[in-house]
Amino acid sequence: MNLALDVFEDVGVTHIVLAGDTLDMYNVNAHGPKHPAIHTTLEDEINAGREFVEYLVNRFPGVHIIWMAGNHFFRLERFIVDKVPSFYNLFRLEKMLRLEELGVEFIPYNERIQLGQAELFVQHSPPSYSNNAAAASMVKKIDQSHIYGCSHRPDWSLKIGSSGRQYYTHMLGWFGDKGIFHRLQKEMPENKKVFAFTKNHESWGRSFALASVHGKYHATQHVLIDNYTCSIGPDIYKG
DSSP, rough: EEEEEEEEEHHOSSSSEOOSSOOOOGGGSSSOOOTTTOOOOHHHHHHHHHHHHHHHHHHHOOOOOOOOTTTTTHHHHHHHHHGGGGGGTTTTTTHHHHTTTOEEEEEEETTTEOOOOOEEEEEOSSSSOSHHHHHHHHHOOOOOOOOESSSSSEEEEEOOOOOOEEEEEEEEEOOOOOOOOHHHHTSOOOOOOOOOOOOOTTTTTTEEEEHHHHHHHEEEEEEEEBBTTTEEETTTOOO
């Protein structure tokens, strides 16, 4: 994350789009039991999210920051609707994160945004989660380019539209770590073992995108992070 933010600061971005799943909502996750070694409460996670947004606002004054709600963010909303619907408006995450107060634009799940006037859209969940998600998703969109933020698997696809122009789909990776907890287990004393709650999917990887928009035209650079290192043109950035 810090590596990407260093790049954003260096190139002078005008917008930062958080493309979803910035928070996990681990304690209201319906996928299996929670491990007792994880003591993070819902309050801890929301406070951490608020601190992160405040950090972005302070580090990037004048930059338009957009928070897109992902399916993990949506877990709390589903939980409230299912368990305590009377509290729905009271416990809206965008309110608890103070996004409006901080001047951060909120995009509900699963809406998409258009970058300027270009035929380039950002959305969290793609139309397809197949092994070739970028190519499969592109087939379902006509004459548009997309950046998706849900797959955790860096991928991209290209097609020629009916006008002869090129269109791209980019599937972004994530900023999480995988396998590090398993490695730490071997080095830590027995009373300080940590729990590897992050699934170790081998195809997951880290990446982000830089988009330049000029009127109806755009260019997108999909930046891969390997060993906490990435390159932007001739420049090498290390995290």
